[in-house]
Amino acid sequence: MKYRKLGRTGLDISVIGLGTMTWGLQNTQAEGFEQMDYAFEQGVNFFDTAEMYAIPPSAETFGSTETIIGNWLASRLNRDKVILASKIAGPGLSWIRGGENVIDRKNIHLAVEGGLKRLQTDYIDLYQLHWPNRGSYHFGQVWDYAPSFDVQAEEDNFLEVLHTLQGLIQEGKIRHVGLSNETAWGMTKWLRLAEENNLPRMASIQNEYSLICRHFEPDLSEIALHEDCGLLAWSPLCRGMLSGKYLNGARPEGARITIETRPEHRIHPQTDAAVKEYVDLANAYNLDVCQMALAFVNDQSFVSSTLIGATNMAQLKSNIDSINLELPAEVYEKIKKIRRDYPMPF
Numbered sequence: 001m002k003y004r005k006l007g008r009t010g011l012d013i014s015v016i017g018l019g020t021m022t023w024g025l026q027n028t029q030a031e032g033f034e035q036m037d038y039a040f041e042q043g044v045n046f047f048d049t050a051e052m053y054a055i056p057p058s059a060e061t062f063g064s065t066e067t068i069i070g071n072w073l074a075s076r077l078n079r080d081k082v083i084l085a086s087k088i089a090g091p092g093l094s095w096i097r098g099g100e101n102v103i104d105r106k107n108i109h110l111a112v113e114g115g116l117k118r119l120q121t122d123y124i125d126l127y128q129l130h131w132p133n134r135g136s137y138h139f140g141q142v143w144d145y146a147p148s149f150d151v152q153a154e155e156d157n158f159l160e161v162l163h164t165l166q167g168l169i170q171e172g173k174i175r176h177v178g179l180s181n182e183t184a185w186g187m188t189k190w191l192r193l194a195e196e197n198n199l200p201r202m203a204s205i206q207n208e209y210s211l212i213c214r215h216f217e218p219d220l221s222e223i224a225l226h227e228d229c230g231l232l233a234w235s236p237l238c239r240g241m242l243s244g245k246y247l248n249g250a251r252p253e254g255a256r257i258t259i260e261t262r263p264e265h266r267i268h269p270q271t272d273a274a275v276k277e278y279v280d281l282a283n284a285y286n287l288d289v290c291q292m293a294l295a296f297v298n299d300q301s302f303v304s305s306t307l308i309g310a311t312n313m314a315q316l317k318s319n320i321d322s323i324n325l326e327l328p329a330e331v332y333e334k335i336k337k338i339r340r341d342y343p344m345p346f
Contacts, residue, residue: 001043002323004304006083006126007203008228009176013046013083015298016323017232019309020047024054024064026254026311032068033075035316040082042320048206048232048307049119050087050130051111052096056261059095063118070120085126085232086115087180087206091133102133104157105164112173127165127174128206131181133157138181138208140265140346142215147185158190162199169200178204178232184219191227204304206232211293211335212274212345213238221302230304236297237308237319238266243290244279247272254311266346274342281334287325290315294322296335 003012018039023032036047053065066086073079088111091102101107115124131138134154137145168174177200179187187205194201205224209216209231216224216231224231237243239256246267251258257267282289297306310316 001045002298003045004230005228006176006304007178007230008201009203011083011125011176013305014044015303015305016044016294016320017046017048017085017305017307018044019234019307020049020065020069021053021055022065022256022309022311023068025056025061026054026256026259029068029071031312032065033072034313035310036069036072037076038313038316039320040076040078044320045081046083046085046305048085048234050089050128051115051118052087052089052093052130056259057093058261062095063114066115066118070118074120079121083125084119084121085128085178086119086124087128087130088112090129090131090181103129103161104133105160108161108164108168112168116173123172123175125175126178126203127168127176128178128180128204129161129182132183132186134186136181136183136186137215140263142344147183155189155193158193159197159199162190162194162197165200176200176203178202178206179229180206180232180234182207184223187220187223187229191223191229202229204230204232206234206307208235209233209297209300209303210236210238211242211278211296211339212271212342214339214343216302221300225302231300231302232305232307233297233300233303234307235309236294236306237290238275239264241266241271241275242278242293244275247275247279256311268346270342270345274338274345277338277342278335281331281338285328285331287327287331288318291318291322291325292327292331294319295325295327296332298322299327 054061
């Protein structure tokens with residue numbers, strides 16, 4: 001395994017991070033335990049979860065992934081060897097705190113206390129804001145995103161949140177803080193306010209990033225790299241689409257998109273066309289297309305960790321093994337060409 005610094009925290013996190021959101025719906029607790037055992041044995045020390053998991057989200061599955069992780073930590077007695085990340089949900093889900101959830105002082109305290117109880121731990125290493133109160137272009141909203149908000153109100157909320165997080169750090173309940181699904185404006189505002197007010201500094205930003213989702217470049221990547229606030233890349237296989245298993249309308253039984261209850265904005269003829277190009281490229285060089293896609297993300301200088309997710313052990317083992325793959329220069333050149341042909345397929 002390879003490791004990189006988590007921002008300026010001094011923590012070394014595995015370049016392959018373990019995403020966990022399938023545990024509690026697609027995967028049983030026993031399967032989650034098997035995945036955590038194997039990943040940990042392979043040197044993966046960074047586990048990422050959220051209060052709203054398992055996915056697809058529902059009132060019935062809320063918190064189930066954290067509970068499974070907590071049961072594993074309690075049974076393995078290795079909490080000090082795992083760097084654990086979780087998140088407070090942003091607004092919009094009716095079953096979270098009576099539908100009145102926003103990221104503010106009250107809800108952060110409720111979310112952290114609930115998470116600590118489910119995770120059976122005294123502290124969370126990295127506590128992240130799952131998505132902004134004001135909204136953003138993520139989750140398929142990029143085509144219609146038109147930012148309009150009260151800048152002063154947002155800044156006041158950011159300061160309230162930072163002071164709240166500072167208090168939780170002082171209490172020892174969280175160690176470090178991070179962003180998720182944030183924009184360049186938001187990222188720079190959080191960093192500036194922390195610096196000006198001697199408040200906790202965001203150590204990372206967790207946004208979607210893959211061969212066919214490159215919104216993080218070029219502006220966010222520049223900030224991440226030069227402000228030591230690296231990317232935790234979620235969905236590096238684009239919900240498994242880059243495997244090619246959904247091509248031509250295929251819906252394998254039990255697969256993520258097959259069971260998804262929400263509209264899938266990534267389903268588009270251009271997406272299929274781009275995936276087909278990447279599958280053909282991998283085949284031409286005798287590469288596993290998923291390992292090729294993950295190796296590409298692993299290799300980006302602004303990435304701190306690539307968050308893999310798997311529903312079976314074969315997928316998990318292959319995904320972790322991507323850490324050993326170095327892509328030939330000619331493959332990178334052909335990736336550039338495919339991106340030019342399909343710069344924003346969804």
